[in-house]
Amino acid sequence: MPATEVSRPPSRQQVRGACPHDCPDTCALLTTVEDGVAQRVDGNPAHAHTAGALCTKVARYTERSYHPERVLQPLRRSGPKGSGQFTPVSWEEALEDIAARLKAISDPQAILPYSYAGTMGQVQGESMAARFFHRLGASQLDRTICASAGGEGLTHTLGGKVGMKVEHFAESRLILIWGSNSIGSNLHFWRHAQEAKRQGAKLVCIDPRRSETADKCHEHLQLLPGTDAALALALMHELITHDWLDHDYIERHTLGWPQLRERALQWPPERAAQVCGLPVEQIRQLARDYGSTQPAAIRLNYGMQRVHGGGNATRAVACLPALVGAWRHRAGGLLMSSSGHFPVQTQALQRPELRRGPSRTINMSTIGRDLLRPASAEFGPRIEALIVYNSNPVAVAPESGQVVQGFRREDLFTVVLEHFMTDTADHADYVLPATTQLEHWDIHASYGHTDVLLNRPAIAPVGEARSNTTFFRQLARRMGFEEPCFADDDESLCRSAFGKQVDFEELLAHGFASLKLPDAPYAEGGFPTPSGRCEFFSQRLADQGLDGLPDHVPNREVAGSSKQYPLAMISPPARHFLNSTFVNVKSLRDIETEPVLEIHPQDAQSRGVTDGAVVRVFNDRGSYHCRARVSERARPGVVVGLGIWWRKMGLAGTNVNEVTSQELTDLGRAPVFYDCAVEVAPEPVA
Numbered sequence: 292m293p294a295t296e297v298s299r300p301p302s303r304q305q306v307r308g309a310c311p312h313d314c315p316d317t318c319a320l321l322t323t324v325e326d327g328v329a330q331r332v333d334g335n336p337a338h339a340h341t342a343g344a345l346c347t348k349v350a351r352y353t354e355r356s357y358h359p360e361r362v363l364q365p366l367r368r369s370g371p372k373g374s375g376q377f378t379p380v381s382w383e384e385a386l387e388d389i390a391a392r393l394k395a396i397s398d399p400q401a402i403l404p405y406s407y408a409g410t411m412g413q414v415q416g417e418s419m420a421a422r423f424f425h426r427l428g429a430s431q432l433d434r435t436i437c438a439s440a441g442g443e444g445l446t447h448t449l450g451g452k453v454g455m456k457v458e459h460f461a462e463s464r465l466i467l468i469w470g471s472n473s474i475g476s477n478l479h480f481w482r483h484a485q486e487a488k489r490q491g492a493k494l495v496c497i498d499p500r501r502s503e504t505a506d507k508c509h510e511h512l513q514l515l516p517g518t519d520a521a522l523a524l525a526l527m528h529e530l531i532t533h534d535w536l537d538h539d540y541i542e543r544h545t546l547g548w549p550q551l552r553e554r555a556l557q558w559p560p561e562r563a564a565q566v567c568g569l570p571v572e573q574i575r576q577l578a579r580d581y582g583s584t585q586p587a588a589i590r591l592n593y594g595m596q597r598v599h600g601g602g603n604a605t606r607a608v609a610c611l612p613a614l615v616g617a618w619r620h621r622a623g624g625l626l627m628s629s630s631g632h633f634p635v636q637t638q639a640l641q642r643p644e645l646r647r648g649p650s651r652t653i654n655m656s657t658i659g660r661d662l663l664r665p666a667s668a669e670f671g672p673r674i675e676a677l678i679v680y681n682s683n684p685v686a687v688a689p690e691s692g693q694v695v696q697g698f699r700r701e702d703l704f705t706v707v708l709e710h711f712m713t714d715t716a717d718h719a720d721y722v723l724p725a726t727t728q729l730e731h732w733d734i735h736a737s738y739g740h741t742d743v744l745l746n747r748p749a750i751a752p753v754g755e756a757r758s759n760t761t762f763f764r765q766l767a768r769r770m771g772f773e774e775p776c777f778a779d780d781d782e783s784l785c786r787s788a789f790g791k792q793v794d795f796e797e798l799l800a801h802g803f804a805s806l807k808l809p810d811a812p813y814a815e816g817g818f819p820t821p822s823g824r825c826e827f828f829s830q831r832l833a834d835q836g837l838d839g840l841p842d843h844v845p846n847r848e849v850a851g852s853s854k855q856y857p858l859a860m861i862s863p864p865a866r867h868f869l870n871s872t873f874v875n876v877k878s879l880r881d882i883e884t885e886p887v888l889e890i891h892p893q894d895a896q897s898r899g900v901t902d903g904a905v906v907r908v909f910n911d912r913g914s915y916h917c918r919a920r921v922s923e924r925a926r927p928g929v930v931v932g933l934g935i936w937w938r939k940m941g942l943a944g945t946n947v948n949e950v951t952s953q954e955l956t957d958l959g960r961a962p963v964f965y966d967c968a969v970e971v972a973p974e975p976v977a
């Protein structure tokens with residue numbers, strides 16, 4: 292060592308954070324930083340729900356943050372739309388030009404923000420961005436792509452996205468894991484289910500796929516996609532005919548029992564067995580278990596509401612706990628999402644009062660169709676500019692054929708804030724480097740537990756990356772927006788996110804703080820519905836001209852109903868990706884290997900499909916190639932295209948959303964990813 296260089300110990304610290312990803316677990320993170328470089332990311336052992344453990348994906352967080360292909364400079368398009376050819380420019384130049392391009396659009400409603408849950412943070416999600424778009428008078432985005440069918444179903448039944456506390460599942464005697472592959476997508480819930488299992492509880496999985504979770508449950512009801520309401524109604528039928536009901540709870544805490552009773556009596560198990568494609572005895576046994584075991588808990592997840600009748604199916608399932616009085620126990624009831632328990636100060640964060648003119652709303656799930664729509668009296672102006680952040684619509688939105696065509700419009704001005712050159716970034720006019728969770732402040736609610744988490748920056752922004760909030764603050768200045776709220780810094784946004792109900796000093800000290808909630812919130816009724824009861828019958832739905840009671844609303848594309856496309860396809864998450872995030876992280880992609888289609892041996896044989904063969908999956912909307920995995924994880928008549936690969940990393944530059952449709956659900960205006968008929972043929976990539 293040269294004499295002039297002073298040797299000093301490396302500075303080493305651990306910074307408390309929160310996992311930003313779209314997952315019910317919302318883990319507390321501890322990032323080890325040495326000399327300004329993040330060395331590793333661990334689960335915080337002090338946070339009970341995280342319990343010091345992370346999933347395989349987030350344990351590799353530094354591999355993603357320091358990925359050699361991260362976008363580190365602003366880029367301007369230099370080739371045709373979608374070619375992925377870009378030239379680096381300065382932030383100054385990019386911001387000036389973007390402001391000029393937006394100012395040149397005469398009707399601000401021709402400008403559309405497109406964002407979802409790349410980060411679930413309240414600050415880097417919709418705070419400064421929402422202020423910016425309200426002040427601009429841009430179109431608003433209906434954020435329906437994931438959970439709005441189930442969300443509305445739950446709201447019209449229980450009153451909101453509310454339910455059991457997740458930790459109490461550990462004390463349940465019977466757990467129905469319904470439309471959820473918990474081991475793959477909700478690992479920290481699975482710990483509680485395992486604890487219950489060790490204590491003797493029975494675990495039942497309700498899923499068209501024999502998932503990793505189904506493997507570990509005592510019972511698996513492998514029903515056809517989109518038939519959950521039929522199953523729930525048949526369970527009610529059995530609860531009624533055997534009088535396994537809690538009459539006192541029904542009397543005092545529910546609404547519409549005589550009507551629901553009449554509806555359920557039309558669903559004997561034989562009828563449901565036919566619709567669901569299940570043995571009748573399996574339905575009877577489940578009803579017996581549910582009617583005779585306390586406390587019984589249902590972990591309902593969003594996998595069962597991505598079909599035409601997803602809203603009604605959620606309503607039907609959400610009626611069950613009240614019928615048997617399961618809510619009386621803290622380990623009984625249902626949990627789909629806990630997000631409605633959090634006192635999020637949306638007004639303070641997003642400032643809707645900044646909007647002066649009229650506003651139209653565009654549904655993010657029909658972005659393909661809407662980008663191609665001309666101006667009209669009904670639609671309003673043609674979409675002329677898109678600003679995308681926290682989302683990868685070209686890969687994740689349904690019916691990619693139309694989405695890609697829309698993003699390729701030469702007259703569309705597109706700005707994408709991203710970490711990587713995703714399929715969407717490839718279609719941008721400007722790609723701007725965004726910070727990751729290790730580099731910015733944020734604060735998080737959760738949809739799987741009831742703790743607030745604070746995320747402090749662990750390292751300085753990598754390269755020239757700027758946070759979403761920084762971008763919108765700086766663009767606001769160039770647009771001439773002078774309201775003082777555009778000067779709020781991220782730490783003060785974090786402070787305002789939950790108001791005084793959450794102790795910010797506690798968050799600063801520990802990184803997390805639990806909401807103060809009763810253990811069994813609906814033991815004595817008190818649901819947040821208009822009536823204060825669990826609403827079997829919803830007057831609010833009836834007032835909209837809809838069925839006030841839950842019913843079985845069949846899929847539009849029922850398995851076996853089309854000669855041309857006889858297979859029903861579902862496309863649930865691959866375990867080592869998070870939607871389309873992490874597909875470019877090599878160590879994780881190596882585990883998933885290639886886009887895969889699980890197909891039952893019978894269906895494979897009749898089509899001449901062999902294990903490992905390249906197949907084409909197709910319908911009238913489009914087609915994509917992937918590798919067949921002949922497996923009994925798929926039931927006969929149903930194929931499983933594990934999601935969501937980047938198109939450009941697929942076998943032929945496409946992915947599963949080529950075949951999904953832009954139809955919407957019965958409630959909540961949501962996509963129907965799992966209501967999709969296809970045919971499959973062995974066919975190498977041309």
Ligand SMILES: Nc1nc2c(c(=O)[nH]1)N[C@H]1C(S)=C(S)[C@@H](COP(=O)(O)OP(=O)(O)OC[C@H]3O[C@@H](n4cnc5c(=O)[nH]c(N)nc54)[C@H](O)[C@@H]3O)O[C@H]1N2
Nearest residue numbers: 470471472476500516517592593594595863864866869870
């Ligand atoms: N590893 C990983 N974790 C994730 C995600 C990911 O991509 N990867 N995604 C995250 C996101 S965005 C969300 S919204 C959450 C929740 O995400 P969900 O979409 O709930 O995902 P899963 O838990 O995989 O549950 C889907 C399960 O539902 C099943 N299913 C499909 N159709 C039906 C049906 O009609 N009825 C029933 N009963 N089941 C059906 C599928 O086979 C699958 O096993 O998970 C999050 N966690």
Ligand SMILES: Nc1nc2c(c(=O)[nH]1)N[C@H]1C(S)=C(S)[C@@H](COP(=O)(O)OP(=O)(O)OC[C@H]3O[C@@H](n4cnc5c(=O)[nH]c(N)nc54)[C@H](O)[C@@H]3O)O[C@H]1N2
Nearest residue numbers: 407408409410437680681682683687708725862870871872
């Ligand atoms: N076929 C099929 N399609 C589906 C589904 C399915 O089950 N099957 N699932 C649907 C569901 S449940 C969902 S939730 C959607 C998910 O759709 P998206 O919310 O679009 O999720 P991702 O594909 O993970 O894309 C998020 C992007 O945000 C970026 N990002 C992360 N953090 C930040 C940040 O701080 N700033 C900025 N600017 N960018 C950031 C990431 O790099 C990533 O590219 O997909 C839906 N699509």
Ligand SMILES: [Mo]
Nearest residue numbers: 313436437438
């Ligand atoms: Mo989602």
